[in-house]
Amino acid sequence: MNHLSLSASKHLLKPQPSKTQSSVVLLLLNHQFSTDSDPNPNPKPSKQPHEDDSLVTLVVQLLESDEKDWNLDQLRHLLFSDSDAAPSPRSLFRITRRLNTSSKALKFFDYVSENVATSPDSAAATASLSSSFQAVLELTKREPNSRTRLFDMYKMAKERNIPVNMGAAVLLVRSLGFAGMVDEAVNVFNGLDPALKNTHLRNVVIDVLLKWGRVDDALKVLDKMFDPNAEFRVDSVTGDIVLSSLLKREQRGRRVSDEDIVGLVQKFGEHGVFPDSLKLTKLITSLCRNRNTNRAWDVLQYVINSGGAVETACCNALLTGLGRVNDFKRMNVLMVKMKEMDILPDVVTIGIVINFLCKSRRVDEALELFERMSGGGEKTDGISAEPDEIMYNTLIDGLCKVGRQEEGLRLMEKMRLQDGCAPNTVTYNSLIDGFNKVGDIERGRELYDQMKEEGIPPSVVTLNTLVDGLCKHGRLNSALEFLNEMQRDGIKGNATTYTMLITSFCNVNNIGMAMELFEQMLSSGCSTDAKVYYCLISGLSQARRMDDANIVVSKLKEAGFSLDVIAFNVLINGFCKTKKLEKVHEMIQEMETAGVKPDSITYNTLISYLCSAGELTTAHRVLSKMINEGLVPTVFTFGSLIHAYCLKGDTYKAMKIFRDMGSKWSAPPNTVVYNILIDSLCKNNEVDVALSLMDSMKNKGVRPNTLTFNAMFKGLKENNLLEKAFKLMDQMIEQACNPDYITMEILTEWLSAVGETEKLRRFVQGYEVAASTA
DNA sequence: GTAGGGTTAG
Numbered sequence: 110m111n112h113l114s115l116s117a118s119k120h121l122l123k124p125q126p127s128k129t130q131s132s133v134v135l136l137l138l139n140h141q142f143s144t145d146s147d148p149n150p151n152p153k154p155s156k157q158p159h160e161d162d163s164l165v166t167l168v169v170q171l172l173e174s175d176e177k178d179w180n181l182d183q184l185r186h187l188l189f190s191d192s193d194a195a196p197s198p199r200s201l202f203r204i205t206r207r208l209n210t211s212s213k214a215l216k217f218f219d220y221v222s223e224n225v226a227t228s229p230d231s232a233a234a235t236a237s238l239s240s241s242f243q244a245v246l247e248l249t250k251r252e253p254n255s256r257t258r259l260f261d262m263y264k265m266a267k268e269r270n271i272p273v274n275m276g277a278a279v280l281l282v283r284s285l286g287f288a289g290m291v292d293e294a295v296n297v298f299n300g301l302d303p304a305l306k307n308t309h310l311r312n313v314v315i316d317v318l319l320k321w322g323r324v325d326d327a328l329k330v331l332d333k334m335f336d337p338n339a340e341f342r343v344d345s346v347t348g349d350i351v352l353s354s355l356l357k358r359e360q361r362g363r364r365v366s367d368e369d370i371v372g373l374v375q376k377f378g379e380h381g382v383f384p385d386s387l388k389l390t391k392l393i394t395s396l397c398r399n400r401n402t403n404r405a406w407d408v409l410q411y412v413i414n415s416g417g418a419v420e421t422a423c424c425n426a427l428l429t430g431l432g433r434v435n436d437f438k439r440m441n442v443l444m445v446k447m448k449e450m451d452i453l454p455d456v457v458t459i460g461i462v463i464n465f466l467c468k469s470r471r472v473d474e475a476l477e478l479f480e481r482m483s484g485g486g487e488k489t490d491g492i493s494a495e496p497d498e499i500m501y502n503t504l505i506d507g508l509c510k511v512g513r514q515e516e517g518l519r520l521m522e523k524m525r526l527q528d529g530c531a532p533n534t535v536t537y538n539s540l541i542d543g544f545n546k547v548g549d550i551e552r553g554r555e556l557y558d559q560m561k562e563e564g565i566p567p568s569v570v571t572l573n574t575l576v577d578g579l580c581k582h583g584r585l586n587s588a589l590e591f592l593n594e595m596q597r598d599g600i601k602g603n604a605t606t607y608t609m610l611i612t613s614f615c616n617v618n619n620i621g622m623a624m625e626l627f628e629q630m631l632s633s634g635c636s637t638d639a640k641v642y643y644c645l646i647s648g649l650s651q652a653r654r655m656d657d658a659n660i661v662v663s664k665l666k667e668a669g670f671s672l673d674v675i676a677f678n679v680l681i682n683g684f685c686k687t688k689k690l691e692k693v694h695e696m697i698q699e700m701e702t703a704g705v706k707p708d709s710i711t712y713n714t715l716i717s718y719l720c721s722a723g724e725l726t727t728a729h730r731v732l733s734k735m736i737n738e739g740l741v742p743t744v745f746t747f748g749s750l751i752h753a754y755c756l757k758g759d760t761y762k763a764m765k766i767f768r769d770m771g772s773k774w775s776a777p778p779n780t781v782v783y784n785i786l787i788d789s790l791c792k793n794n795e796v797d798v799a800l801s802l803m804d805s806m807k808n809k810g811v812r813p814n815t816l817t818f819n820a821m822f823k824g825l826k827e828n829n830l831l832e833k834a835f836k837l838m839d840q841m842i843e844q845a846c847n848p849d850y851i852t853m854e855i856l857t858e859w860l861s862a863v864g865e866t867e868k869l870r871r872f873v874q875g876y877e878v879a880a881s882t883a
Numbered sequence: 884g885t886a887g888g889g890t891t892a893g
Contacts, residue, residue: 464884502884509885538885573886580887605887612888640888647889678890713891720892748892755893781893788893816893 164196165203172208176216189224198233198240205244211252214245222269239274242266246280256288263297273297278305279313286317295326308334308341312350319354322362327351335376348382356391367401371408383417390422397430405430406439413450421447421455428461437469456494463500467507475507496527502535509543517543534560538570545578553578567595573605580613585622588613601635608641615648623648624657631664639670646676650683655692658683671703678710685718693718709735713745720753728753744776751782755789763789764798777809784816791824799824800833812844819851826859834859835868842875 168187171180188196196204201221208214218241225234246262249255263281266273273281278301286294298306298314311330318327331351334343351373355365365373370392374384384392389412396405409427413419424447431440444462447454454462459482466475483496501524508517517540524530537560544552553575560567572595579588588610592602607630614623627645630637642665649658658680662672672680677700684692693715700707712735719728728750732742747770754763767786771777783806790799799821806813818841825834838856841848848856860869 460884467884499884504884506885533884535885540885542886568885570886575886577886603886608888609886615889638888643889644887645889650889673889675890680890682890708890710891715891717892743891745892750892752892779892783893785893 161197161200161203165200165207168204169207172204172213172217176213179220181220184220185224188221196237198236201237202240202244205241206247208248211245211249211258214241214248218242218245222271235272236274238271239277242271243274243277243280246277250280250284256285256290259284260290260293260297267300273301273305275305275307275310278310282310282313282317286313287320289321291317291321291323306341308344308347311341312344312346315347316350316354319350320361322360324362324365331373335380343377343380343382345382348377348384349388351377352384352388352392356388356395367396367399367404371396371404374408375411378411378415378417383412383415386418386420386422389417389419390426393423393426393430397426397433400434402427402430402434402436409443413446419450419452421452421458424452425455425457425461428458428465432461432465432468435468437465440465459494460500460503464503467503467510470507470511472504472507472511472513475504479504496530498524498530498533498536501527501530502533502539505536506539506543509539509546512543512547514540514543514547514549532560532563532565534565534568534571537565538568538574541571541578542574545574545581548582550578550582550584567598567600569600569603569606572600572602573609576602576606577609580609583617585610585613585617585619601633602630603635604630604638604641607635607637608644611641611648612644615645615651618652620649620652620654620657627661637668639665639673642668642670643673643676643679647679650679653683653687655680655683655687655689672699672705674700674705674708674711677705678708678714681711682714685714707738709740709743709746712738712740713743713749716746717749720749723753723757725750725753725757742770742774742776744770744779744782747774747776747778748782748785752785755785758793760786760789760793760795760798778811780806780811780814780817783811783813784820787817787824788820791820791827794827796824796828796830803837813840813846815846815849815852818846819849819855822852822855822859826855829863831863831865838868838872839875842872848872848876 164187168184171184171187174180205214205217208217218238221241222238225237242262246259249258249262252258259281263273278297281297282294285291285297294317295314298310301310311334315327315330318324318330331343331347333339334341334347336342352370354360355370355373374392377383383389389408393405393409396402396408405427409419409423412423424443427443428440431437431443444454459478463475463478466472466478479496479500482494501520505517505520505524508514508520521532521536521540524532524536537556541553541556544550544556557567557571557575560571572592575591576588579585579591592606592610596602607626610626611623614620614626623645627641630641642661646658646661646665649655649661662676662680665672677696681693681696684690684696697707700711712731716728716731716735719725719731732746732750735742735746747766751763751766754760754766763786767778767782770782783802787799787802790796790802803813803817803821806817818837821837822834825831825837834856856869856872860866
């Protein structure tokens with residue numbers, strides 16, 4: 110817990126990013142435009158408000174009668190008698206708006222347009238007409254079947270050269286757009302006076318386009334708003350609209366790639382617009398879900414570095430994503446960053462961190478955090494949370510994973526005392542697995558009985574945990590019995606169950622049972638995965654039953670799965686070992702057509718085959734190809750070649766490769782390689798070179814094993830180098846390296862023949878001592 | 884929050 114900030118601080122964040130002045134102003138303007146009832150944000154103070162009010166009331170009263178009974182004289186008197194003070198746009202809007210029906214409003218609008226023509230101030234007259242028109246539209250919008258009528262009215266206004274004002278423009282674009290008349294909405298937008306196409310209106314257009322999946326059209330409008338020289342640039346509303354639409358799961362139109370979304374976030378950032386905490390969290394979650402944690406990381410870094418607001422939830426989302434791909438390193442970095450920025454961890458963070466600590470086997474730190482969190486006392490540093498069963502389960506599992514299952518059991522008892530917490534299936538599964546892993550199968554079984562007594566239902570995970578325990582301890586038949594018992598209780602095995610059983614039976618060479626289980630799995634209708642097929646293919650290939658392996662490969666393909674590089678390697682190895690060369694070629698061809706690239710193991714397998722077949726020239730050619738493909742030969746590659754040269758008796762060439770592998774290829778020889786060489790050198794009567802290799806092993810820290818010593822003893826015996834043998838016998842005891850029957854055979858024959866039985870007795874004894882102290 | 888598993892050299 111070194112890194113997570115637990116220091117109390119009321120301060121969540123750095124100050125909010127400073128929005129540019131202009132975007133604040135735009136935001137304010139937008140707010141006004143979006144309300145229906147105020148068409149003119151800066152009304153000229155031509156008439157006093159109360160005069161305005163009384164005029165509106167009087168006119169509306171006059172117009173209450175049926176249209177044909179309107180008193181036109183009075184109307185004219187009220188509205189147009191004073192030629193210096195024509196009614197303001199605002200009054201005309203209010204009057205029109207209060208006429209209840211669009212048809213009446215339209216009549217009034219017609220009346221106004223006829224009379225206003227005589228007004229001397231044409232700009233004011235036009236503004237008044239536009240306002241009245243806006244009111245007509247608003248009334249129309251409220252009536253049924255307004256969609257087409259709105260557009261008709263727009264066309265009418267166009268014909269009569271009545272400019273559409275801001276309120277009307279927004280209404281038209283929004284109403285037409287959301288009613289699905291997207292082309293008409295765009296048409297209205299395009300026909301507007303450029304001065305009206307401000308950020309707010311553009312936001313509405315983008316909103317409409319995105320809603321109907323016209324992503325590219327929307328991005329085109331957006332792109333113009335990103336231009337630093339543009340008059341109307343993006344604002345926070347633009348950001349909200351674009352991000353929330355693109356992050357919708359069931360977004361219409363083409364999907365925008367994660368890359369492009371991140372690119373957009375950066376472009377918005379250049380304009381001082383950052384996603385709010387909710388959207389940033391959503392974006393990060395989405396990126397992490399797509400396994401794009403790198404990009405999620407970049408986005409958060411970008412927002413932090415550019416001064417955007419970052420809250421705990423965003424960090425939690427990224428921490429979860431990082432945890433899922435086991436990127437503990439960056440989890441730490443992020444937690445340090447949170448601390449630096451005074452972003453306080455919350456309950457969710459604590460859950461993630463406890464999980465993270467358990468997964469990295471740092472259980473004590475997890476427990477410490479858990480205690481501090483639930484302590485509720487002074488040491489909590491302002492953080493407290495009620496533990497839930499998930500937290501308990503996480504900790505219990507963490508304890509079990511490091512072999513502390515007894516403590517896990519005690520924590521389960523503590524859990525029972527906690528309000529609203531009770532052990533459940535997961536709790537028991539973790540504990541059963543814990544006892545299984547240390548070989549205490551009986552305790553696992555007891556816990557299983559206990560959970561049933563408590564009425565906690567076992568799950569398929571319970572089944573698999575117990576099956577695994579039994580398999581790992583060689584009790585395959587008990588595992589089968591247990592599976593049958595559970596099936597009778599209604600819990601069927603799944604792909605995991607069968608994978609474990611098939612693998613275990615293959616490992617004890619019971620291929621028949623493995624095949625039977627495979628058939629049982631298929632006929633039981635349980636869902637399968639590619640891996641259960643892979644395991645059986647591997648088992649069959651290992652057993653050299655390549656015809657059966659072929660059949661399983663066909664079934665795998667029928668089930669819609671395909672071979673991966675490991676499966677190909679397994680099969681190629683099987684065909685090499687059974688000398689089915691045409692099948693080897695077939696597999697390599699198939700890899701190529703399937704687009705599966707051979708890896709170094711594929712090449713090693715082929716090189717190993719060629720070496721064993723004595724085709725060293727071809728082996729070297731394949732090695733060149735391997736290197737050309739950018740693959741690096743390994744200790745396996747060189748081991749095969751060294752072995753081949755040794756078999757030919759060419760220890761000179763073998764030693765040359767041996768020297769090169771560490772220096773040129775940084776594939777230092779291991780015990781196997783040393784064994785091959787030591788064995789061969791001894792047989793070739795080069796015991797002194799073999800002995801020097803023993804020294805080299807010691808210097809390089811490569812541990813000799815029983816085979817090494819056996820090879821040496823044979824060579825020393827041939828040359829009767831007793832003293833050297835005694836030294837090696839001591840070394841063997843020191844290193845607690847078990848002699849096997851071959852060791853004993855060589856030494857017994859040799860030492861009794863030269864009258865050194867006492868040495869032999871002490872050697873065996875020494876070994877016994879070493880074994881008892883080990 | 885819990886379960887499994889396949890590849891190469893002596």
